[in-house]
Amino acid sequence: xxxxxxxxxxxxxxxxxxxxxxxxxxxxxxxxxxxxxxxxxxxxxxxxxxxxxxxxxxxxxxxxxxxxxxxxxxxxxxxxxxxxxxxxxxxxxxxxxxxxxxxxxxxxxxxxxxxxxxxxxxxxxxxxxxxxxxxxxxxxxxxxxxxxxxxxxxxxxxxxxxxxxxxxxxxxxxxxxxxxxxxxxxxxxxxxxxxxxxxxxxxxxxxxxxxxxxxxxxxxxxxxxxxxxxxxxxxxxxxxxxxxxxxxxxxxxxxxxxxxxxxxxxxxxxxxxxxxxxxxxxxxxxxxxxxxxxxxxxxxxxxxxxxxxxxxxxxxxxxxx
Numbered sequence: 001x002x003x004x005x006x007x008x009x010x011x012x013x014x015x016x017x018x019x020x021x022x023x024x025x026x027x028x029x030x031x032x033x034x035x036x037x038x039x040x041x042x043x044x045x046x047x048x049x050x051x052x053x054x055x056x057x058x059x060x061x062x063x064x065x066x067x068x069x070x071x072x073x074x075x076x077x078x079x080x081x082x083x084x085x086x087x088x089x090x091x092x093x094x095x096x097x098x099x100x101x102x103x104x105x106x107x108x109x110x111x112x113x114x115x116x117x118x119x120x121x122x123x124x125x126x127x128x129x130x131x132x133x134x135x136x137x138x139x140x141x142x143x144x145x146x147x148x149x150x151x152x153x154x155x156x157x158x159x160x161x162x163x164x165x166x167x168x169x170x171x172x173x174x175x176x177x178x179x180x181x182x183x184x185x186x187x188x189x190x191x192x193x194x195x196x197x198x199x200x201x202x203x204x205x206x207x208x209x210x211x212x213x214x215x216x217x218x219x220x221x222x223x224x225x226x227x228x229x230x231x232x233x234x235x236x237x238x239x240x241x242x243x244x245x246x247x248x249x250x251x252x253x254x255x256x257x258x259x260x261x262x263x264x265x266x267x268x269x270x271x272x273x274x275x276x277x278x279x280x281x282x283x284x285x286x287x288x289x290x291x292x293x294x295x296x297x298x299x300x301x302x303x304x305x306x307x308x309x310x311x312x313x314x315x316x317x318x319x320x321x
Contacts, residue, residue, distance in 0.1 A: 001034075002024075002027055002030035002031050002034060004027070005023065005129075005130075008023045008024060008025060008129065009023070009024050009025070009026060009027045009029065009030035010022070010023050010024075010030060010130060011023075011030040011031070011033040011034045011037075013033070013034055013037040013038075015037065021130040022088075022130065022131055023129045023130055023131045024047070025047065025055075047086065047087055047131070048083060048084060048085055048086055048087065049077075049078075049081050049085050049086075049090060050078055050081070050083045050085075052087045052126060053074050053122055056122070056125060057070075057071070057074075059125075060121060060122065060125055065185065065206055065208075066185045068244060069185075070118055073114055073115045073117075073119075074118060076115055077098075077115055077118070077119060080098050080101050080102070087123075087126050087131060087132060088126075088131060088132040090119075090123060090132075090135065091135050092135040092136045092137075094135070095116070095119070095135060095137055096138075098119075099112060099116070099140070102115065106263070108263060109140040109141060109142050112140055113139050113140055116137050116139060117139075119137070120134075120137050123135065123137075147272075148262070148264035148265065148272065149272055149273045149276045150178070150269060150270065150273040154258055154259075155178070157258055158174060158254055158258060159174070159175075161254055161257055161258070162174065162250075162254070165253070167250050168227065168231060169228065169231060169242040169246075169247070169250075170247060170250040170251070171224075171227075172224040172225075172227045172228040172231070172239075173187060173224070173228070173239060173242065173247060174224075174270065175220040175221060175223065175224035176220075176221050176224040176225060176228070176239070177267060177270040177271065178220070178221075178270040178273060178274060179218055179219060179220045179221035179224070179274065180200060180215060180217070180221050180274070181215075181271050181274030181275055181278075181291060181292050182200075182202060182271065182293075183207075183208060183268075183271060184244075184267050184268065185206070186206055186207060187239040188237065188239050188240050188242075188244065189237060189240065190202070190206075190237060190238075190239060190240075191236055191237050192229065192236060192237075192238065195217060195225055198216060198217055199214050199215065199216055199217055200215060200217045200221075200225075201213075201214045202214075202215075207293055208293070208295075209294075209295045211293065211295075213290065213291075213293045215291055225238070228242070247267075251266075251267055271292070274292070275288060275291075275292050275303050276303055276306055278291060279303040279304070279306045280306045285297065285300050285301065285303070285304060288300050288303065
């Protein structure tokens with residue numbers, strides 16, 4: 001007999017000698033499912049993948065720092081999963097098919113894994129609601145991280161491109177990311193009162209590591225902040241007045257101009273470039289760690305090869321001792 005569980009209704013049936021519980025949006029759907037099983041008729045369709053993630057998005061991701069990134073992954077999955085696909089139909093073999101489609105489209109392993117992570121959380125929730133048995137998801141092997149850095153020549157050409165095309169917001173965001181090393185998501189939530197006295201504060205509520213960091217606002221970054229503040233004078237969060245989708249479009253135009261076909265030419269490489277330049281100029285790794293807001297020194301150590309003179313200086317110190 002169907003019974004209510006929270007705001008949904010659960011049907012309790014026996015299929016092929018095994019007891020099964022499935023969840024439905026209404027009592028009528030649950031009862032119809034039970035009657036269909038008892039009579040041997042074709043089973044009514046379960047809630048679809050698209051319906052399920054729309055209904056449960058707020059519950060699963062409403063309080064995270066960057067829900068837009070999750071929505072971007074779900075939008076990508078919606079293009080691969082037909083809208084009429086019931087959530088229980090997403091099996092391990094079905095997911096392997098999704099991975100093959102994403103590989104064929106040119107998606108990187110890192111991109112595929114982010115989408116699989118979003119899918120996994122959604123299916124874990126469906127399992128908790130007793131709608132399905134969660135399938136096994138095998139993640140793909142990723143490289144240690146992007147190694148792409150921006151050369152000084154590419155930086156100059158990018159600035160010229162943005163100026164020539166009249167993309168002043170893109171130019172400001174480009175320089176701010178490059179000369180602060182901050183994450184893209186940290187810029188869009190940065191309010192005016194956290195930039196003062198030549199420093200910028202990235203509050204723990206918006207950082208990936210949940211720790212506040214304060215860094216100097218230097219040169220092009222200071223100019224970029226002044227420019228975006230003028231362009232969005234009435235906006236409490238100046239970069240927030242520049243839609244992410246618009247920036248993504250502007251960035252793709254820049255990539256097509258400077259580095260067509262280079263899938264590592266992404267905004268995050270500006271953060272990687274900032275860290276690389278700090279280390280190559282001899283800034284000690286613990287200070288780079290603080291500037292970048294890395295959670296641990298192991299993350300910063302990936303840049304250590306850019307400071308080859310460190311061991312030479314250590315050898316010299318031994319000789320002088």
